[in-house]
Every structure is written in structure tokens, then in C-alpha cells.
Amino acid sequence: MKPGILFVIVGASGVGKDTLIAGAMTTLSASGLAAPALAAPALAASGRYVACRRVITRAEGPGEDHEPVSPQEFERHAAAGGFLHRWQAHGLNYGLPIELRAELEAGRHVVANGSRGALAGLMDIVPRLVVIEITAPRARLRERLLARGRESAAEIELRLDRSPDPLPDGIELLTVANDASVEAGIEKLVAAIETAAARMALRRMPIHAGRTNMAFLPLDSSAVPAATYAGSGRIELMAGGRSVRAAVSMVEPGTLLGDDEIGLSVEAFAALALPEGHRVSIRRTPTPGSRALLCRKIDGGRLCADEYETLFRDIVEDRYPESEVSAFLVKTIQNLDDVEVVAVAQARCRFMARIAWDAPIVVDKHSLGGIPGSRITLIVVPIVAAHGLLMPKTSSRAITSASGTADAMEAACRVDLNAADVARVVRQTGACIAWNGRLNHSALDDVVNAITRPLGLDSNRWSVASIMSKKWTSGSTHVAVDCPYGPNAKLKTLADARELCRVFELVGVGLGLTVRALGTDGSSAIGRGIGPALELRDVGLVLDCDPAAPSDLREKALTFAAEILSFDPAIGDSTRGRARAEALLASGAARERFDRIVAAQGRTARTEPGPLTHIVRAAQAGHVTAIDGWQLAGVARSAGAPAVKAAGIDLATSVGQRVAAGGALYTIHATGAADLDAAIELSSRRSGITLSEVFETV
Numbered sequence: 001m002k003p004g005i006l007f008v009i010v011g012a013s014g015v016g017k018d019t020l021i022a023g024a025m026t027t028l029s030a031s032g033l034a035a036p037a038l039a040a041p042a043l044a045a046s047g048r049y050v051a052c053r054r055v056i057t058r059a060e061g062p063g064e065d066h067e068p069v070s071p072q073e074f075e076r077h078a079a080a081g082g083f084l085h086r087w088q089a090h091g092l093n094y095g096l097p098i099e100l101r102a103e104l105e106a107g108r109h110v111v112a113n114g115s116r117g118a119l120a121g122l123m124d125i126v127p128r129l130v131v132i133e134i135t136a137p138r139a140r141l142r143e144r145l146l147a148r149g150r151e152s153a154a155e156i157e158l159r160l161d162r163s164p165d166p167l168p169d170g171i172e173l174l175t176v177a178n179d180a181s182v183e184a185g186i187e188k189l190v191a192a193i194e195t196a197a198a199r200m201a202l203r204r205m206p207i208h209a210g211r212t213n214m215a216f217l218p219l220d221s222s223a224v225p226a227a228t229y230a231g232s233g234r235i236e237l238m239a240g241g242r243s244v245r246a247a248v249s250m251v252e253p254g255t256l257l258g259d260d261e262i263g264l265s266v267e268a269f270a271a272l273a274l275p276e277g278h279r280v281s282i283r284r285t286p287t288p289g290s291r292a293l294l295c296r297k298i299d300g301g302r303l304c305a306d307e308y309e310t311l312f313r314d315i316v317e318d319r320y321p322e323s324e325v326s327a328f329l330v331k332t333i334q335n336l337d338d339v340e341v342v343a344v345a346q347a348r349c350r351f352m353a354r355i356a357w358d359a360p361i362v363v364d365k366h367s368l369g370g371i372p373g374s375r376i377t378l379i380v381v382p383i384v385a386a387h388g389l390l391m392p393k394t395s396s397r398a399i400t401s402a403s404g405t406a407d408a409m410e411a412a413c414r415v416d417l418n419a420a421d422v423a424r425v426v427r428q429t430g431a432c433i434a435w436n437g438r439l440n441h442s443a444l445d446d447v448v449n450a451i452t453r454p455l456g457l458d459s460n461r462w463s464v465a466s467i468m469s470k471k472w473t474s475g476s477t478h479v480a481v482d483c484p485y486g487p488n489a490k491l492k493t494l495a496d497a498r499e500l501c502r503v504f505e506l507v508g509v510g511l512g513l514t515v516r517a518l519g520t521d522g523s524s525a526i527g528r529g530i531g532p533a534l535e536l537r538d539v540g541l542v543l544d545c546d547p548a549a550p551s552d553l554r555e556k557a558l559t560f561a562a563e564i565l566s567f568d569p570a571i572g573d574s575t576r577g578r579a580r581a582e583a584l585l586a587s588g589a590a591r592e593r594f595d596r597i598v599a600a601q602g603r604t605a606r607t608e609p610g611p612l613t614h615i616v617r618a619a620q621a622g623h624v625t626a627i628d629g630w631q632l633a634g635v636a637r638s639a640g641a642p643a644v645k646a647a648g649i650d651l652a653t654s655v656g657q658r659v660a661a662g663g664a665l666y667t668i669h670a671t672g673a674a675d676l677d678a679a680i681e682l683s684s685r686r687s688g689i690t691l692s693e694v695f696e697t698v
Contacts, residue, residue, distance in 0.1 A: 003127035008114035011134035014144035023186035025051035052112035087118035116165040209265035213246035216263035220253035308347035342510035348469035355475035367482035372629040373527035379557035382594035385431035394436035402636035406435040414602035484522025527553035531641035531648015610646035610669035622691030631688030639679035
């Protein structure tokens, strides 16, 4: 039988030792306190822990439950060999009953309140001594001592000024900060005790478990109550500064593992990278408090930012099984009210350090996307930078569309910049247009997307929290948001767009940002080109003030440039912002700034539209009544976009224009014959352009 551990809990007066010990050991002590739900499963119900009731020459009263005796009774008890250990402190005699020796020899762990000055004598008389020091901020200690009412304010200050007794060399010490709620303190103490008690020898199991780390416990484990770990979600194995989290399965006694061993699947063993036989500690994960939060949300409750942070961190650190994360995300993503969407955004902000820019105003722009050809960022950024506002813009690549902002910019220069590159480019030019994959990476999004995308889960409010937290971490102070609406856009109506604009601005306030969100017409494609090189061509035409530039692309870019410039107190409103934006465009300053940004990021050979082409023609005459941007994006993707920057389609018409029978609707560009054939085949089934059935007569 492996002997038990003596856990001695130490800490300054007022630190809360008695409360935490009673909370962790309620059902085994005589304190009469109600058992906290978080601690009961961990210690009391296991039968492996014993609470020590100390003998003290002090009368009964509030605080620690002890056996009160007179000094004479104490000495008679000591003379009869009734103490495992005894000491003096603060004019009182303290003793640990000799019966504790039998408990330790039987393999049970003993939890005792103790004193730092009495530890040296204990190290040689128990099999293993673990000291857990409870700490708390000075202000919290003062508050608790005053509430106890035993000492004056002056006496309390003297007590707080005392230097603690030094700890003996070689002591095994753990620290628990009791600086929050009582429940949180109890939870931390239980976790510390369990971690120290659950030390097991590591074994590599000849079992491959794929992506899921698996741990195996013998049902007759002498270190932990194995059966209680099977339904705990995950356990964490720790040693030498390394850790790994794993799901738990049981093995029959006396078969694959010894009673003090824990097995790991091949992948988990490799991840921990410790040799067989190495002693590791284990603990349940997530904590009971974290699990209580998850259950509350699944049951329809609300959480604050701190509580969401706790859950998000445990999810990112793989402390929950995927089934529980899925249940939590389904409930959360589909049920975020105004208060909670702000809380989620605030919690997300705590996962990345905020970039500090040496500027009072740092502007940014975001679009919900989904509108083919709407590449206004490449026009807005140089206009704003030419004015003098800082605009370190990070943008995405296409996921389901034919091009993203980063894809179009990559047709001219590098976009895969690291943080140092971005800082250099912004320092040189006042702006950048970089891919956000290397800069705004979110480990939380990796986990969430892996679960939600296969399930088809989506929420505009969840997206707002994600987007705005990234704007905050990128150092932005002022943000303009484009919320396009239309039959094929994410937002279907103007009312939908206005509501989401309100949520964007609400979350901005919650993060301390100035946000201006606009609902825009997303019923059709913007510009003529759809695909990176063709969209870059349209951007160039606008920057060059070419008469052939798409008027809708120019107008939308100027609208958002005006809004962003109005953040500058020297401009003040969008009317003056519009005039300033037009002037910067007309003077060539915006074109010059764009070229400087391209050069600073690393100019590449400009990608021209693909040389293989096919013109899609109207089967009959009529007026264009609708352009299905999603269908056109599908044709462009069939042609190779966005992976092939030269691929895409070039629109030859727009809504309201008349097209003759056989007239050009758009030209497909590709670089490979197979891609061109695929795009032609898709366009032949449905061109994506709707013509009226009323024809003009000649």
C-alpha cells in the first residue's frame, strides 16, 4: 500500500485558510458548513482524504473547527504520546493527533491547517509532506481581519507588516491565490491537492487514437479514484514544465497497467515527450467552475466577459471534449443579445496583445464581403494614407468567392507580411494592405471554425464580436464598416443592414472604439472585373482617374474614404471628407501613395488577365434587370480564381443597360484550357445575368 500525503495548509492571518479547508473537506469535517458543490466530488466523496481536527489550547469560537483543551490537558496528552507533531505559536500550543499516522499508513491523504514555523519537524516523521501556501492581496487581508473583530486597526497593520517565517530547504511547496470568490478559492485548493496527490508512472500504450489524445487508468489505481475521472471530460498530465490533455478510458485491474501507472496513446505519449516511468501529476480539466459556466450557457443562461474568457481559454487549450464544445457553440452563436455580444468581444480581446501605434487616430475599414468586384479597400487605403491618417489594413483571402482583398493586392505585391514587415511598411508609407493570416490569427477561431463550418452554423452577431475584437487588437481607434445587403448578400434587406450596423457600433463602444457602420446596396457586382487581376485593373483605373474607370467602384470607394477622413478632427464631417478624398484622387496623391505601399511591401511582376478567353453572349435582346454576383463568382472560380490570379470574368454590361441578341455579357479569362472549359460549361447552364423579356422594336 502506497502511504498517503500530509498536506499542510499555511498562510497569514486573514488569508482564508479555515474557510478554504472547510469548503474542500466539508463532508469529512465537523465544521457544520454546507458542502460546496464544486469541492464535494473532488475530495470528500472519494474517501481518500481525511480532515485533521487540531488540538489547540484555545477556547471554541469562530474560525477553525478544533479540539479546545487547557494547557494542562495538552501536556498530559503529549506525555501519553497522543501527538504526531506539536508546536507553539502566538502563545498557544498546537498538536496533530497521533491517529493521523494510521490514516497515512493506510494510504489516505491528510489535510491539516499548519504554521510555517512548525514545518521542519514534520519532514522527517511523515512519508511525504506537501505544503500549500494560501496568499491574498494585503487589502483583502486587512478587510478580512477587520471583519473578524479580534484586533484593532493598528494591531492589524502590525500583523500585516510581519515577515513570514522562512520555509525549510527542500520543502515541496504549492501556492494558491485566494484573491477572488470563496468558491474560486476552494476550487484552486482542491486542484492543488489533487495535482500533488495524483502522481503516477507514465506508460506508453500500443494504441493509436488519431487526433484525440487518450489516457488510460487502471480501475484499481492507488493514486486516484479512477472511475470518477472517466466522466470528467479531460485530464491534464503534467511534469517538468510539460503538459498534455487527454480523454480518459479505464483498463481492468492487473492487466495492462500497474496500480500506480497511467497509460497514454501513442500520439499523446509523443506529445508529452517524457520517458516511460517518469512520474507525472494529473488533474481534472476543465475545472468544476468552468464546467458550471458551460452548463449555465447551454441551459440558456447569460455570461459576462470574464466568464466567456474562462470558457474560451479552456476550449482553446483542449480541456473540453468536442461534443461539449459543439453544444456550447450552438447555444452561444445562436443566442447572443446586446449585452452578451459585447461580452464575447471583450473576452476575445484578451487572447492577443494589442498593437500600440504612435498615433492618436488609427483607422480601419471592414466589409462583410460577398459582393464580387467590391475592391474599394485598395482605393480607400491610399487616399486615407495620402491625407495623413495611419491605416495599417489587414485583409482576408477569398473563402468561397472569386477574390478577397488580399488576393487582389497580391496580384501587385507581397501580402504575406509578418508583424515586423507591417511596422516597417506603415512607418514608411502610413499604411499597408496585408493578409491577416499571419497577423490576426486567432487560435479560438481555429477551434470554432473546425466545429461550426461542417455544421453550417453562422451568426452575424458572433461575427461582429470576432471582427471588432480583431480591430481592437490591431490597434485601431476608429473603424468604418460596410454592411452590404441584397438577395445574394449575407444581409437580405436594408432593415437587416441597419440592425447589424447598430450592433457593430454598440460593440465598438464596448471596446472603446469609434465605429461608423453603413448599409450599402449589394444587389449586384461592383466594378467590371471579378477575379484578382481583373479587380486590380479596375482599382488602377480609378486611381488613375481614367474615364473608363467603373463609376460604381469609384463612388463606393469615395463614400467610405469620406467617412474615414471625417474621423480627423480637422475634417470633421463626411461632406468635407468627400471633398478631400476627391482632391487626393484627382491630384494623383492617392495613386502615388498606392505605388509607395506596393513598393514597400515588395512589388512583384504585375499579373495580367489570363490570355485564354471566351465571350459569354446574350441569347436574346433585352435590358439587364439583375446580375447574380454569386453565380458570376462561381464561373470565375471555375476558371481558376482566386488561386490563379489571372483568372476571372470581365463584365461587359450592368443593370439597366440594353443588350442586343448575341451581345457580350462578359468575358471569361483563364490560363489553362481545362479551367476555361469548366467555366464555359458552368456559364452555359446559367449565365448569372437576367435580361428582361420585353424587347425594343426597331
